[in-house]
Amino acid sequence: MLNLKACPFNLDVTLCCGQVFRWNKIGDWWFGVAKDKVFKIRQVEKRLEFVNVNSEFVCHYFGLNDDLQKIKESINKDAHICRALEKLWGLRLIQQDPWECLASYICATYKGIPAIKTMLNKLAQKFGEKTVFEGYDFYNFPTVDALACATLDSLSACGLGYRAKYLKTTAKKIFEQQFDLEELRQLPYAEAKKILCNFTGVGPKVADCVLLFSLGKYEAFPVDVWIKRVVLRHYNRLLPRELTQKLAKSRKLDNSKYSKISEICRNYFGDYAGYAQEYLYHYERMTNIDN
DNA sequence: TTCCAGGGAGTAT
């Protein structure tokens, strides 16, 4: 049990906003697997209740040690982000496992979130270790070794499509080099990003997601189709006029345009730009998807 | 049926 007095947090928003894909709500409890720990958690007012995990892990995993109030003050630059902050207040960035995050976002390219969930659950069922908890089956996210050794066909069978070979190639490279993704945490943002982009299936967008969601680089500002819309609709005043026109025309976002948008937003929102990104991303999706 | 998705790789210029 954890008292959240003076610690703004919203569990539902945090787990629904599209940063993680393998949490499920059964009744009023959320069930999930994080770093080989299967546990359930629920929020009752300003109280956090959880089973099969300790409060230290919960605090770290859900980013409860971040000073959200202070982060809000630093990113609250205009009326639009202000609305998102109010509507989604308590959303926090989860501290994901780097490998699960990398593999997940390689699979997440050019797919919708429901389809991503299906893919990752199939992957876990087929290649992850099973644990039974309160009568339900749970699966750890597959290890690097497991995916490095998997056949292309068995990966494709999880619905990965052309991403199967990206995932296998990257898993194999990490496996053979015994590469430790955690080491990237010690490097500056730009250097870590460059290294990540050398993996197959990893471009600037996937790299930014991994840096933001699992390596503590809060300045990372991933730009996907939703964020592109947000920028065009609410922040085109920040962009050079020429860039705005190009964006409106071309559907695609090449590396050059991506870097410009991402950097402009990073400079605008500051050290916690990634937090701003997540609020903007979910706010945009909320107001454009009826559910 | 058609359209779109938390993009990236490959190729030609």
Added chain:
DNA sequence: ATACTCCATGGA
């Protein structure tokens, strides 16, 4: 550097 084209497939 820049522009264009494929890529597989589930979900709406």
